Amino acid sequence: MVEFEAVVAAEVGLHARPAALFVQAVAASGCQVSLTKIATDGSVKQADGASILQVMSLGVACGESVRVQVSGENETSVAEQLKALLLDPAH
Numbered sequence: 001m002v003e004f005e006a007v008v009a010a011e012v013g014l015h016a017r018p019a020a021l022f023v024q025a026v027a028a029s030g031c032q033v034s035l036t037k038i039a040t041d042g043s044v045k046q047a048d049g050a051s052i053l054q055v056m057s058l059g060v061a062c063g064e065s066v067r068v069q070v071s072g073e074n075e076t077s078v079a080e081q082l083k084a085l086l087l088d089p090a091h
Helices: 017-029 052-057 075-087
Strands: 002-007 032-038 044-048 065-071
Touching: 002 075, 017 032, 017 052, 017 075, 044 052, 065 075
Parallel strands: none
Antiparallel strands: 002 065, 032 044, 032 065
16 A cells, blocks of 8 residues: 655645546556545545546645555556646646
């Protein structure tokens, strides 16, 4: 398992298009991916990275941190790809 934290850079946060791109990348990878929102108030919400509804329901805004856990074949390269998506302000 590979785990990393990233600050979401997309202006709209992890909503609509950025969430769809993330979920599509997860689905194409064949890996198990868990996404956890790290809230400033200490609350924690978790989602299956392959579920667009769960990912969007986290309500991750621009500048908020998420923890991503990736397990499966090629997990390191998949983690790098997902991290790049989260850190890209263009999405």
